[in-house]
Amino acid sequence: MMMSSPIRLHPISAVANFLKQLKELLVPFIIFVVFGSRGGNGEIVQLVLSLGVIIAVFIIGVLTWWRFTYRLEEGELRIEYGVLIRKKRYIPLERIQSLDLSEGLLQRPFGLVKMKVETAGSSGGGEAEAVLTAISKKDAAIIQQAFSAAKNNPSGVEATLQSREVIYKISPGELLLLASTSGGAGVVISAVFAFVFQFEEIIPYEKVFAGLEGFMANGIIFVSLLVFIVFLIAWLIALVGSMLKYANFTLVKSEKELIVTRGMLEKRQMTIPLNRIQAIQIRENLLRQPFGLATVYIESAGGSIEDNESARLMILPIVKKTRIAGLLKPHLSHYELQPGFFKAPKRALNRYLWRGFLWVLPFVAAPLLFFRPWGYLSLVLLLLSLGWSYFKYRDAGWDISSQQLALRYRGIVRTTVFMKRNRIQSLTISEGYFQKKRGLATIEAVAMSGVGGTGGTVPDLDRKEVYAIYKWYSYSVLNSNHSLQRKKRP
Amino acid sequence: MITEPHKRIPARGLLAWRISGTIHSVFPFVLSGGAIAAAFLFNWPIWVIGASLMFYSAYAYLVIMTFPSLRWKRWRYEVRENEIELKHGMFIIKRTLVPMIRVQHVDTRQGPILRKYGLATVTISTAATVHEIPALDVGEAEELRFFISKLARAADDDV
Incomplete structure (x- = not known):
């Protein structure tokens, strides 16, 4: 196998380390500058100290890069790192859940990629992942190939030529629709508020507002207009942010993997082997549901405590609900994505x-x-x-199609979860006193997603139906001859 | 209908729960004791004393008598060859199925009270969930742990 001798990352990763450390030091640094000693020699001391810290951080960054090596050996990705304490992490290739590639602003000029290696979350908590900050695209391809080979033919037989098929590519119209209905504006607004209140002690708001008070009294209209403009700007920022993030969104299927690429400034590529899919989720938020639009996610076992988001991969960002089954059926043939639902009585x-x-x-x-x-x-x-x-009530529902359980419920977003029987980690029925009197029960199914669980809880379904699901799930031979009465209410 | 699980928590478990309930009721004891003392010292109205006594006795009765009894009465479990079934809950009754092939590991745990009564808590972890049988005879817990880990051999598919 190639790459069996230790390889360093591209030197640019020393810069990346440096910048990352600086970013973490930013807040203490600002506090230090703002609240530090004033007058006299204070400023010189501050300057020297700051410079010293920056130089130290830079040296640490370089050393970190120098010590970090990786190689492929005996079917393992072997990483050695650590400045003071030397650490080795050997990750067996077949234990890897997914490889995520991204090209940030630092990597792009040199034709490099950042590779994130995800293993099953529970095995080592937050520690169980590795990040190769800057490697050449060629090396990334070699690792990917080795990973696919280990996954597909454990015996080591030559991997067949991979056939790639584009399942979905976002159109400009869809991108605009996605960005404008993403609800990201709320995030931006709360970030602005958080930022503003952070500096409450430094900026004399009271004085500022005292001056404004007379102004405000003059016109509620003016204030409303101001608020409206702030919201509009926040929404526009969010819009641009989402558009950059999801530009060129493409879902590709290779032989045994789903590959998502997206992003304008930072290109990201995420790969999930088909056999690592734990559950499929269709979510319809309030803005999209009226137009029959939905988002499709795949839950996988990858991800770690620090980055649990990567366990849930968006595969169709915005799509007509009626198209989902047609798009995915040829590739995820085990899943029945358009079942009829048994509803709550x-x-x-x-x-x-x-x-x-x-x-x-x-x-x-x-x-x-x-x-x-x-x-x-x-x-x-x-x-x-x-x-x-x-x-x-109207959205609550369930369905069983041979080996699959589908649950539909609404928090704020209407969510439909599809889980294979052998991916459900546990199933729970609960019945309260009043539920029992009315012949109702609650069902909860949990599948794995990253380090935690995903799944769904649907309250107040027909008790008999809930017990039928329970029976369907039971592995005991005693209960295995289950025959479901399929009576769906329209 | 599916056969209900029928194994129960040993009666000593109830005793252990009553003791830990007693320990739990120390905090409201101090609270109402303080209130009564304050009522005497600062000439607070007499109903403060009555209310404190009522509050404490109600709390203590629930935590020491009612809840442990209800909990013990409702708890059922069964470990079959293919799955573990649990049934419990004081007001809302929960029944949970955990297939053996989904079990990742089994732990036993023992606090000082459980140890005194020769009991242990068994925790069953899957990749996404954790389930607990709160009080079992130590010998039985050990046996169960051994039994489950023997049955729950590494599944052939991932996670």
């Missing part, structure tokens, strides 16, 4: 409404009692909650 509606009602009761009652007449506005909240509960 009519008698469950009451319980859904009550649950929603009890949640909002304090928020509705308090204003009603203490802030009349404006408190009456809180009744709107009550109406919203009732509507929401009704939707939760």
Whole structure:
């Protein structure tokens, strides 16, 4: 096998280490500068100290790069690193869950890639991954090949020529639709608020606002306009951010893997072997559902504590719901992605409404009692909650298609989870007193995703149906001759 | 319908739970004791004393008597060749199935109270979930751990 002697990363990774360390030091540094000693020699001391720290960080960055080597040997990716304490990490290739490639701004000019190696999360907690900050595309290809070979033919037989097929490629219109309905604006706004309040102690807001007070009194319209503009800008920032992030989104299937590439400034490539898929999730958020649009995710066993997001891979960012099954069926043939659903029985509606009602009761009652007449506005909240509960009831459902369990439920986003029987880690039924009286029960199924679980809980389904699911899942021979009565309500 | 699990927690487990319930009720004891003492010292109205006594006795009764009994009465488990089934819950009754091939490892754990009564807690972990049988005879727990780890050999497919 090639690459059996230790290889260093590209020197640019020393710069990357340096920048990363600097970024982590940024906040303490700002605090140091702002609150540090003033006057006299203080500034010179500060300057010298700062320079010293920067130089030290740079040296550490270079040393880190110097000590870091990787090689492929005996079917393992062997990494040795550590400045003071030398560490070795040997990752057997067949234990690798996925390889993620990305090209950041640092890597791009040199034609390099950053490779993230994900192993099953639970085995070593946050430690169980490796990052090769900057390697040549050729080396990345060699590692990928070795990884695929180890996965597909453990015996070491030559891998067959990989056939690649593009399943999905985002169109400009879809990209715009995706970015404008992503809900990222909320994130930007809260980030701005967080930032503003961070510096409350430094910037004298009170003085600033005292000057504005007279101004504000002049026009509520002006203030509303200002708020509106801030929101618009936040939304635009989020829009551009999402567009850069999801530009050129492509889903490709090679022989035994799904490969997602995306991104404009930072190109990312993520690979998940088909046999590592734990569950499939279809999510429809409030803005997209009315247009029949949905997002499809794959849950895998990769990821670590620090980066649990990589366990959930978006494979179809925005797509007509009716197209999903057609797009994925040829490639994920074990999954039935467009089943009919058994719904919650009519008698469950009451319980859904009550649950929603009890949640909002304090928020509705308090204003009603203490802030009349404006408190009456809180009744709107009550109406919203009732509507929401009704939707939760309407969306609750389940289906079993041979070896697959599908659960559909709504938190805020309507979520449909598809899990193979042999990927479900545990199944739980729960029945409360009032549920039992009405012949209802709650079902919960958990599949693995990264270090944690994923899955779904659907409350208040027909008790008999829930027990049928339970029986379907049971591995005992006693219970194995299950015959499901398929009576679907329209 | 599926056969219900029928193994129960040993009666000593109930005793151990009552003891840990007693320990749990120390905090409200101190709280209501303090309130009563304060009522005497600062001439607070008499109902403070009554309320504190009521609060403490209700809390203690629930934590020492009612909850452990209910919990013990409801707990059932069964370890079959292919799966583990648990059934428990005081007000909401939960039944859980864990297939043997999904089990990753089994641990036993013993606090000072459980040790005194020769009991142990068995924890069963899958790749995504953790399940617990709260009190079993030590010998039985060991046996169970051995039995499960023998049956739950590394699955041929991933995770």
